[in-house]
């Protein structure tokens with residue numbers, strides 16, 4: 185799903201030095217393609233009117249010449265023409281340095297396996313549906329595409345400052361679980377939300393979570409949970425604003441500032457927060 189650390193410290197057998205593997209598209213079964221088609225249809229219907237319009241436009245990128253799971257070669261050729269990104273397959277979670285290096289070079293690493301039909305709504309590790317349906321549409325959006333590269337470059341810097349945990353929170357609360365203002369309303373854009381049937385309702389409509397205005401330092405101080413829906417979501421004004429804040433952040437002084445700042449638990453509000461909706465926190 186992101187900058188998670190991994191148990192392995194060398195590429196597994198069959199993987200290249202940069203941890204990539206062939207997608208082996210021809211090896212997918214009809215059943216696996218059917219799982220993709222089912223999830224694609226259900227989730228694109230669910231997201232109508234709930235997701236940022238850029239994502240809907242980007243979904244066209246995934247409508248391939250062959251049905252079923254997208255062939256990364258064809259997908260990458262399209263994405264390359266749009267924003268210069270490619271999608272490469274990896275065998276599972278990769279080390280932080282490898283992950284950041286790929287992003288900094290406009291390569292998005294994706295799992296190639298797909299969940300089984302009996303795991304439609306529950307999955308521990310990101311599969312090709314999460315990685316491709318969730319992430320690729322916004323990689324076709326030029327500003328978001330730049331943000332993802334900036335994140336990868338920021339990751340390589342954060343490693344030198346021993347600040348990976350801080351930076352991982354930025355990824356979590358934007359790329360995976362971000363909300364965005366669209367006029368007076370809020371919309372979804374985070375891949376962890378848009379690829380989840382349950383959370384794509386919860387994040388927008390449920391009274392439980394807090395919805396808080398995005399602030400870079402605040403986000404970097406906020407812990408997150410990986411075992412349930414989020415207790416707080418952060419709302420950006422626009423992709424332009426997110427990119428600008430990230431690029432303008434001078435990371436060395438930023439991390440020095442944060443060194444003395446305590447972490448914030450999920451579900452906690454601060455007086456300085458810009459609150460879009462104060463949650464009941466009933467769902468915990």
Ligand SMILES: [Fe+2]
Pocket residue numbers: 185186310314315318319360375376
């Ligand atoms: Fe992800």
